[in-house]
Amino acid sequence: MANVLEVKELSKQYSKVLAANKISFTIGKGEIFALIGPNGAGKTTTIRMISTLIKPTAGNVLVDGHSIISEPDKVRECITYLPDEAGAYKTMTGKGYLKFMAGIFADTKNQADEFVNRASEMSSLGERLDEKIASYSRGMIRKLLLSRAVMTRPKLAILDEPTSGLDVINALEIRKMIKKLAHEDGMSFLLSSHNMLEIEYVSDRVGIISGGILHTVGRIDELKERYNAANLEEVFEMVVNENEVP
Amino acid sequence: MKFLNLLKKELRELINKQMIIGLVITFAMLLAIGQITSSVMDDVGSDTGTVNICDHDKTDYTKQLIKAVSDAGFEVKELEGDSSDRAQLLQDLDVENLIIIPEGFTKEVTESGKSGVIEKISSMQSSSALASLNDKSSAAVEIMENTTKQYIMTKNGLTAEETALIDSPLSINEVTVVKDKSAAISSETISSLISTQSMVIPIVVFILVMFTSQMIITAISTEKIDRTLETLLSAPVSRISVLFSKMLAAAIVALINAAIYMLGFKGYMGSFLEGEIDASVIGEALTVNDIMKDLGLKIGVSGYVLVGLQMFMTILVCLAVSLILGALVNDAKSAQTVLMPIMVCAMIPYLVSMIYDINLLSPAVRTLLYAIPFTHTFTAMNNIMFGNMTLYWGGLAYQVVLFIICMFFALKIFTSDKIFTISLNFGQKRKLKKANK
Ligand SMILES: Nc1ncnc2c1ncn2[C@@H]1O[C@H](COP(=O)(O)OP(=O)(O)OP(=O)(O)O)[C@@H](O)[C@H]1O
Numbered sequence: 001m002a003n004v005l006e007v008k009e010l011s012k013q014y015s016k017v018l019a020a021n022k023i024s025f026t027i028g029k030g031e032i033f034a035l036i037g038p039n040g041a042g043k044t045t046t047i048r049m050i051s052t053l054i055k056p057t058a059g060n061v062l063v064d065g066h067s068i069i070s071e072p073d074k075v076r077e078c079i080t081y082l083p084d085e086a087g088a089y090k091t092m093t094g095k096g097y098l099k100f101m102a103g104i105f106a107d108t109k110n111q112a113d114e115f116v117n118r119a120s121e122m123s124s125l126g127e128r129l130d131e132k133i134a135s136y137s138r139g140m141i142r143k144l145l146l147s148r149a150v151m152t153r154p155k156l157a158i159l160d161e162p163t164s165g166l167d168v169i170n171a172l173e174i175r176k177m178i179k180k181l182a183h184e185d186g187m188s189f190l191l192s193s194h195n196m197l198e199i200e201y202v203s204d205r206v207g208i209i210s211g212g213i214l215h216t217v218g219r220i221d222e223l224k225e226r227y228n229a230a231n232l233e234e235v236f237e238m239v240v241n242e243n244e245v246p
Numbered sequence: 247m248k249f250l251n252l253l254k255k256e257l258r259e260l261i262n263k264q265m266i267i268g269l270v271i272t273f274a275m276l277l278a279i280g281q282i283t284s285s286v287m288d289d290v291g292s293d294t295g296t297v298n299i300c301d302h303d304k305t306d307y308t309k310q311l312i313k314a315v316s317d318a319g320f321e322v323k324e325l326e327g328d329s330s331d332r333a334q335l336l337q338d339l340d341v342e343n344l345i346i347i348p349e350g351f352t353k354e355v356t357e358s359g360k361s362g363v364i365e366k367i368s369s370m371q372s373s374s375a376l377a378s379l380n381d382k383s384s385a386a387v388e389i390m391e392n393t394t395k396q397y398i399m400t401k402n403g404l405t406a407e408e409t410a411l412i413d414s415p416l417s418i419n420e421v422t423v424v425k426d427k428s429a430a431i432s433s434e435t436i437s438s439l440i441s442t443q444s445m446v447i448p449i450v451v452f453i454l455v456m457f458t459s460q461m462i463i464t465a466i467s468t469e470k471i472d473r474t475l476e477t478l479l480s481a482p483v484s485r486i487s488v489l490f491s492k493m494l495a496a497a498i499v500a501l502i503n504a505a506i507y508m509l510g511f512k513g514y515m516g517s518f519l520e521g522e523i524d525a526s527v528i529g530e531a532l533t534v535n536d537i538m539k540d541l542g543l544k545i546g547v548s549g550y551v552l553v554g555l556q557m558f559m560t561i562l563v564c565l566a567v568s569l570i571l572g573a574l575v576n577d578a579k580s581a582q583t584v585l586m587p588i589m590v591c592a593m594i595p596y597l598v599s600m601i602y603d604i605n606l607l608s609p610a611v612r613t614l615l616y617a618i619p620f621t622h623t624f625t626a627m628n629n630i631m632f633g634n635m636t637l638y639w640g641g642l643a644y645q646v647v648l649f650i651i652c653m654f655f656a657l658k659i660f661t662s663d664k665i666f667t668i669s670l671n672f673g674q675k676r677k678l679k680k681a682n683k
């Protein structure tokens with residue numbers, strides 16, 4: 001099976017910080033991959049490079065065979081990206097926002113309508129889609145953005161902390177939705193999260209990152225076995241402590 | 247297709263209720279100012295003024311004096327009354343000016359050979375130049391003085407011609423020359439007309455500059471703060487088209503604004519230019535419009551096109567600079583802060599050009615002022631009026647160069663990582679790093 005995402009020795013040097021240091025991993029079709037790591041580990045930096053927002057200082061990424069360096073336009077057609085703590089245009093209505101974003105992704109009017117319908121349904125916001133986004137709660141905005149991110153059925157959806165700001169019920173709903181989209185529709189997901197419970201439930205494989213270095217990659221049961229731990233949280237703690245820079 | 251979608255979104259964000267309300271208010275204000283100014287001008291122009299005289303002497307001679315005044319075209323009102331409290335007197339008689347010819351005036355002038363005393367009282371209600379133009383009693387007193395002069399000279403054996411010559415040994419024809427054209431009007435009158443006119447253009451420019459910058463800075467910084475920019479730039483649209491849709495939308499809105507301001511301004515100037523100038527100022531009644539035309543100071547269609555071109559360039563420079571400034575912003579507070587340099591750059595030439603003629607300032611100050619791109623916008627109208635085309639084109643060229651430089655940097659920022667990594671807010675970054683340790 002061809003990999004949807006191949007990250008090869010990806011590095012990013014900010015003016016002072018080496019935020020990503022030779023990170024390599026792959027994501028297969030229909031696979032849900034989660035990057036976990038403490039604050040400032042380099043998750044967002046890695047995700048932003050894959051999303052073609054910032055350029056790596058070394059290494060490369062192939063999305064569906066397209067390089068983020070030489071063919072960023074092609075890459076952008078295969079992905080959608082949901083930034084953490086993202087907002088939406090407050091003066092628009094929920095529906096207006098979906099229409100605008102659909103217009104950006106779709107090639108025809110029919111396709112755009114299809115995207116909007118799909119997203120409207122998935123957001124489960126109902127009537128409130130006709131209200132201004134300024135009147136939405138944080139959770140509502142998150143749901144709107146999430147349904148926007150998957151409405152185009154991209155080959156790879158990149159979600160930075162997808163369920164932050166959502167209550168337990170809504171978070172559960174979102175997780176189910178992600179799982180369904182991956183396993184039934186064959187969409188691939190790259191997630192980052194601080195919620196180990198969520199990661200254990202939703203992801204197929206995880207990568208543990210800290211200090212810009214990807215220390216471990218593997219299936220969750222594999223990792224638990226390798227580190228002789230009861231759950232992912234323990235694995236995470238061990239890996240991070242093990243690699244802590246003095 | 248996608249670009250239209252982007253443009254539509256930007257326009258919808260910019261054209262909102264606040265903007266429309268602001269526009270309507272400004273437009274109404276310009277028209278109202280025009281109405282007020284023209285009605286004041288009408289007062290000055292048409293009102294020959296009532297001269298109020300209290301004649302306490304009541305001789306044939308004082309009657310002759312008063313007649314001389316009314317013969318000169320003044321409306322004379324003779325009043326009765328006396329009070330040592332002059333303020334009270336004005337109030338009692340319900341007048342704003344009063345000339346008192348005291349008892350014994352005729353005797354003093356005709357017999358004793360001393361100079362007579364006339365009292366002229368005027369209440370000052372404002373320091374405005376237009377208000378003082380309205381005071382006719384000074385002119386009336388002058389006529390009385392001349393009549394008395396003539397009387398004394400005739401009494402001492404001078405002929406009518408001789409007295410006339412002594413009375414006005416020099417006659418002054420006031421002519422103002424602008425380049426190769428001239429008109430029979432004093433240069434003070436002209437410059438006061440122009441300064442009223444050139445006061446409004448800078449206001450329009452100032453509002454436009456602030457408005458455009460604010461629009462772009464807000465458009466970019468809110469997208470950065472809300473992270474909608476990241477979403478947009480990871481989508482299949484080019485960064486350039488995102489950038490240009492913002493610029494184009496802001497330019498369209500700015501031009502709509504400029505057009506409406508200019509319309510209001512035209513209403514303002516129209517009511518003013520059609521106003522007649524007092525016949526006594528220039529000999530025969532003319533409209534300001536005619537005189538400006540005579541002097542070649544009335545700029546035609548091509549002149550307005552040049553002013554428009556200059557304004558358009560100013561908007562472009564504003565857009566380019568604001569793109570850079572907006573990209574530096576990472577939080578709502580600094581969005582206000584980065585507007586400051588633009589405000590200062592617009593404020594300085596605005597204030598200076600209102601008070602001084604920039605071309606007459608010392609070379610060092612002038613260079614400094616001309617380095618500010620907006621100065622050229624403020625002076626464009628005057629430069630075109632007075633035919634200083636080198637200055638006009640020089641200013642325009644300078645703005646074009648500045649625009650290209652700023653655009654170059656703006657594009658550099660937007661097509662690289664910098665749009666996401668640069669920031670003015672060093673404090674916040676440090677905090678972030680500390681939290682990471
Ligand atoms: N624009 C930037 N300029 C300089 N350094 C940066 C910039 N953005 C991030 N960094 C640094 O890069 C490192 C990695 O940051 P990143 O945002 O990728 O972490 P993260 O894993 O997403 O953290 P979190 O869990 O808190 O979201 C941090 O040390 C951060 O300070």
Ligand SMILES: [Mg+2]
Pocket residue numbers: 043044045084160
């Ligand atoms: Mg992050």
